Amino acid sequence: MRRSWAVPLLVLIMALTLSGCLFRSPDDLYRQPEKSPGYEQLNGAIRAVRTGLEAEFSVRVEDVTIMAGDNTASIQLQDLDGDGLRESAVTFFRVPGIEKPIKIYIFTQIDEEYVVTGVVEGEGSAIYAIDYAQLTGAGRRELAVNWQISTGAYQLGVYTLDDADLPGEDMDGEQALASLRAMSRADLMGTERLLTRCSVASDGSSGCRLLDMDKDGRVEVLVTRMDAGGPSSQVEVYGWEDGAMASLGITDLSAGVNAINRIRTNYLAGGYNQPALYVTSTLAEGGRVIDVVAWLGGRLTNVSMGPEGISRELLQGYTEVSPSDINRDMVAELPSPYQLPSYGESSSSNFWLIDWAQYDDRGNRNHVLTTYHNASDGWYLTIPESWRDQITISRNDQVTGRREVVFSHWLGEEREPEPFLSIYRMASSRTADLEEDGWMVLREEENITYAALFHRDGWSSGLDEMDLLERFDTIKRSWYNE
Numbered sequence: 001m002r003r004s005w006a007v008p009l010l011v012l013i014m015a016l017t018l019s020g021c022l023f024r025s026p027d028d029l030y031r032q033p034e035k036s037p038g039y040e041q042l043n044g045a046i047r048a049v050r051t052g053l054e055a056e057f058s059v060r061v062e063d064v065t066i067m068a069g070d071n072t073a074s075i076q077l078q079d080l081d082g083d084g085l086r087e088s089a090v091t092f093f094r095v096p097g098i099e100k101p102i103k104i105y106i107f108t109q110i111d112e113e114y115v116v117t118g119v120v121e122g123e124g125s126a127i128y129a130i131d132y133a134q135l136t137g138a139g140r141r142e143l144a145v146n147w148q149i150s151t152g153a154y155q156l157g158v159y160t161l162d163d164a165d166l167p168g169e170d171m172d173g174e175q176a177l178a179s180l181r182a183m184s185r186a187d188l189m190g191t192e193r194l195l196t197r198c199s200v201a202s203d204g205s206s207g208c209r210l211l212d213m214d215k216d217g218r219v220e221v222l223v224t225r226m227d228a229g230g231p232s233s234q235v236e237v238y239g240w241e242d243g244a245m246a247s248l249g250i251t252d253l254s255a256g257v258n259a260i261n262r263i264r265t266n267y268l269a270g271g272y273n274q275p276a277l278y279v280t281s282t283l284a285e286g287g288r289v290i291d292v293v294a295w296l297g298g299r300l301t302n303v304s305m306g307p308e309g310i311s312r313e314l315l316q317g318y319t320e321v322s323p324s325d326i327n328r329d330m331v332a333e334l335p336s337p338y339q340l341p342s343y344g345e346s347s348s349s350n351f352w353l354i355d356w357a358q359y360d361d362r363g364n365r366n367h368v369l370t371t372y373h374n375a376s377d378g379w380y381l382t383i384p385e386s387w388r389d390q391i392t393i394s395r396n397d398q399v400t401g402r403r404e405v406v407f408s409h410w411l412g413e414e415r416e417p418e419p420f421l422s423i424y425r426m427a428s429s430r431t432a433d434l435e436e437d438g439w440m441v442l443r444e445e446e447n448i449t450y451a452a453l454f455h456r457d458g459w460s461s462g463l464d465e466m467d468l469l470e471r472f473d474t475i476k477r478s479w480y481n482e
Helices: 002-017 037-057 173-181 465-471
Strands: 075-078 088-094 102-110 113-122 126-133 142-150 153-160 191-197 208-211 220-225 234-241 244-252 257-267 275-283 288-296 299-302 313-315 334-339 352-359 365-374 379-382 391-396 402-409 418-427 440-445 448-454 472-474
Touching: 037 088, 037 102, 037 113, 102 126, 102 142, 113 142, 113 153, 113 173, 126 208, 142 208, 153 220, 191 220, 191 234, 191 244, 208 257, 208 275, 220 275, 234 288, 234 299, 244 299, 313 334, 379 418, 440 465, 440 472, 448 465, 448 472, 465 472
Parallel strands: none
Antiparallel strands: 075 088, 088 102, 102 113, 126 142, 142 153, 153 191, 208 220, 220 234, 234 244, 257 275, 275 288, 288 299, 288 313, 334 352, 352 365, 365 379, 379 472, 391 402, 402 418, 418 448, 440 448
């Protein structure tokens, strides 16, 4: 008898003691989440600044667009003093019709209030990108702002926030608040340490990068500048030296660049995690070129530069590839495509293999691996070195819903190549009997299946099914969009 009511009673007790949505009214369920008191205090402080600017300049204050980079929010919470807490909020205003219309305000939380503790002003129609980093080695983090002056014209400014006479740590909250409220915008103004021309790549990446290039524990500022009509484009590095931002070095990019396409950071190979800048550009006569810039031997160096003033990393004919960490070792590999031979009127005349190479921290270029990339079908295959000069590739898309790439043994221009391997991309609904027909499934993703088939009596390629599984992979979208 006891067991007959013990379980229902336990369930009832648990239900009565639990708090949650089962015991909330319908009005509570559909109510918007309550905002924290800190959120309301910050919004109130921002509204007060906006209202003050509108009264001062007799115009309607606008919001500022941040166009690129990792920090694009209209209000950004930042740890500017490096204590591990994001105690500062950074927001952005534009006051039309004045000399420096863009105002960046830094608010800091003291007790339960937010108060202005720093201001940065600049020219332009928008902010292209903004970053925060410890550039001086002491005090608060600096702001690196890429101002968009007009379409196609940008300036990189660096600003320190330590020069204002802010309240000391010996003050209590009320004293500090009273002192800060009494300070004018001029009192809180950040100091401009650097203002220089800066380029932007066509894929939207900023020409400014913050990296510890010389590994001294302080971050340096790398600025890329394209000079389409001049003798050369350049990368210049600035760092903190003798109490000021100074140029620490400059190096040329490839001659003849008329557009910068992509700017990315990564490392060089070796044991020192040496940062490097990878700049992909278009040359005036066509083709693309990749410059690799790093700090080697105590100076900024274009480690990829060839003897004729153009990088050795030149892409012609097949240009839709970019530096990628193809072998997942945290170091960028650079592509060097080469075209495969074709037989007769074969459609294989536009198939390429890609040699991938790394630069190491001594400036040496080292071959890493070779791949065939099928961008249209979304996969790639790592090619054995024993296949070099031994294969050609063709397509067979005659079967509806199935796309086939055929690898064949190259026997010379006078003899028809012999197929030895096919890789297929097809709808998963068509794969029911694959294994019975001798096919092997390489990968299944959503509604797509990738499969392979070794041709009977084909060339002995040195690969078995396990090797093929290890060498096959799908192309990551970020390789083309980052």
